[in-house]
Amino acid sequence: MNRLRDKRVLMAVGLVAVLTLTLVLPAISPESATTNMAVFTLMYVGLATAWNIMGGYTGYISLGHAGFFGFGAYALGLLLARLSIAGGYAPFLFVPVAGLLTGLMAAGVGWFALRTRAATFVIVTIAFMFMLQLLAENLTSLTGGGAGLGFPNPPWRGDFFNIPFYYAMLALAVLGLAVSWSIRRSKFGLGLLAIRDDEDKALAVGVPARAFKLTAFVISATLVGMIGSVYGYYVTFIYPQFVVDPLIGISMVLMVFLGGLGTLWGPVLGAVILEPAQLWLAYNYGASRLYLVLYSAVFLLVILLMPRGIIPSVRDLIAERRASAPAARAGAAP
Amino acid sequence: MPCAAIPLFSMPTWGPDVGVLLELKGLVAGYGAGDILLGIDLAVDEESLTCIVGPNGAGKSTVLRVISGLLRPTRGSVRFRGESIAALSPRSILNRGIVHVPQERSLFPTMTVWENVRLGAYTVRDRGLVERRLAAVAETFPVVKERRHELAASLSGGQQKIVEFARAMMLDPLLLILDEPSMGLDPKTRTTVFNTIRTMNDAGHTVLLVEQNARSGLGIASHGVVMESGRIRLEGTGPDVLGNPEIGRLYLGAA
Known part of the structure; x- marks a missing residue:
């Protein structure tokens, strides 16, 4: 009992420490190369966490989440253009609207996609993403098509440019984690x-599976859509292949698998390891897609060596040590 | 022991339905082309432990499937506390207090023992009630408390069966239906499982049990039923049926 309380206190202290550190990071290291890396890392922390709500908790592997990411970006870009919002802090106020629109779209997509299970669901999500990419490309009067869509220019200059985006991504990552944490502890999460x-046994004990799957899908997509919209504003110019990018969808999946599928902190760990590694490769080896080789290598290693990801594997290791330690001591005693 | 009181090809007659919890009359049911059950009459008394035995293919599990609504009977009636339930969905039958623990393993393998038991009361909205039942179940089934944080898949077959019982008890069932709970268990574990069934029955829960292992099943039963080829062949108290030379010859392999 006491050890449990100690563990909780330790966890709380650690959490506060990490959060404080992330809050003051731009003050410690304000140069834009660092904050830029931090913006993208936090972005993937949020994306992986959101994906995990559907893929990790519910067990429905979506490879089409890049579709929601791109949809969120386009939603915000179009909103800002139609409403003639100027660059500054105001566009951030429309991020929840972009998320809401993404959630609505996800409800429609999920209504059909969630009639399928397992591999079929994976394929349906991929198809959905490419359909969205094609639509963004061809509805030129709405999206600008291949010519792209511009956002209002943020007025910030120099090292400060990244800071508002850093805090926006941080807020969304924390929101995602809070949602993920409360789902994991709720009856809904169970x-x-x-x-x-x-799924059949779940129905048998009275879990309204259809409604729950759809809810999880919409929550996951809404978070991804909001993150996508902030990304769009950050890069200020988007075109279809760039935001509805299959690689973004694959990255979130890989991060979750690396860190630990279905765990609260696994997606965070996966994102914190992989995203800086990817950016480092991009900086040092140019715009080559060398990081893709790294990604596939990581994917292979994870599946071969620890298919459940880092956190569950380490947890098992600790449990094994603990279980064998008293036995070893007992054996040593005369 | 002579059993004049037990009619072969039984057609039992009942008095007024005092104490009868579940009543099947003239039940005919089957899958697709053929009927499996060819006219079953059975009464399950309140707080009894009724055990149905019989050879493979006799229709024992089919009786249970009809009661819990997984199979619609072609003819005949199923009455639970006087109400006809033959046309109800499995969900509404569950809500009336009939919980079915199937023959195959039915736990969620990658969820913890505690989560599995908690899921038993998923349809119960009253949180306080769920907590009280969790506490009671943890008291009755020690394995639930001892291994609460372990994954269900890491438990032995017998332990899993007991956790399934614990999960069923979360709904505080009026009638607990158990389909071959001892299947695939070693003799020692089997004893534990049967003792647990006994304990649940002693606590006031009516149990309807189907068993391939006639000796163990009838040994704890207050009421024994022998089925063969879709009909009831023998009926009586558990010990009476077990002691009947007919059943000894037919199903227990005695010389």
Whole structure:
């Protein structure tokens, strides 16, 4: 009992320390190369966490989440253009609207996609993403097509430019984690885990599987859409292949698998490891897509060596040590 | 022991339905082309432990499937506390207090023991009630408390069966239906499982049990039923049926 309380206190202290550190990071290291890396890392922390709500808790592997990411970006870009919002802090106020629109679209997509399971669902999500990419390309009167869509220019200069985006991404990552944490502890979350284990048995014990799957899908897509919209504003110019990018969708999946599928902190760990590594490769080896080789190598190693990801594997290792330690001591005693 | 009181090809007659919890009359049911059950009459008394035994293919599991609504009977009636339930969905039958623990393993393998038990009361909205039942179940089934944080898949077959019982008890069932709970268990574990069934029955829960292992099943039963080829062949108290030379010859392999 005491050890449990000690562990909780330790966790809380650690959490506050990490959060404080992330809050003051721009003050410690204000140069834009660092903050830029931090913006992207936080972005992937949020994306992986959001993806995990559907893929990790509910067990429905979506490879089409890049579609929601791009949809969110386009939604915000079009809103700002139509409403003639100037660059500054005001566009951030429309991020929840972009998220809401993405969630609405996800409800429609999910309504159909979630009639399928397992591999079929994966394929349906990929198809959805490419359909969205094609639409963005061809609805030129709305999206500007291949010519792209511009955002209002943020007025910030120099090292400060990244800071508002850093805090926006941080806020969304924390929001995602809070949502993920509360789902994991709720009766809703228990139902999602049951669906992941065996959907028919879940129905048998009274879990309203259809409604729950759809809810998880919409929550996940809404978070991804909001993050996508901030990304669009950050890069200030988007075109279809760039925001509805399959690689963005694959990255979130890989990060979750690396860190630990279905765990709260696994997606965070995966993002913090992979995204800086990817950016480092991009800086040092130019715009070559060398990081893709790294990604596939990581994917192979994860699947071969620890298919459940870092956090569950380490947890098992600790449990094994603990279980064998008293036995070893007992054996040593005369 | 002579059993004049037990009619072969039984057609039992009942008095007024005092104490009868579940009543099947003239039940005919089957899958697709053929009927499996060819006219079953059965009464399950309140707080009884009724055990149905019989050879493979006798229709034992089919009776249970009809009761819990997984199979619609072609003819006949199923009455639970006087109400006809033959046309109800499995969900509404569950809500009336009939919980079915199937033959195959039915836990969620990658969820913890505690989460599995908690899922048993998923349809119960009253949080306080769920907590009280969790506490009671943890008391009755020690394995639930001891291994609460372990994944269900890491438990032995017998332990998993007991956790399934614990999960079923989360709904505080009026009638607990158990389909071959001892299947695939070693003798020692089997004893534990049967003792647990006994304990649940002693606590006031009516149990309807189907068993391939006639000796163990009838040994703890207050009421024994022998089925063969879709009909009831023998009926009586557990010990009476077990002691009947007919069943000894037919199903228990005695010389």
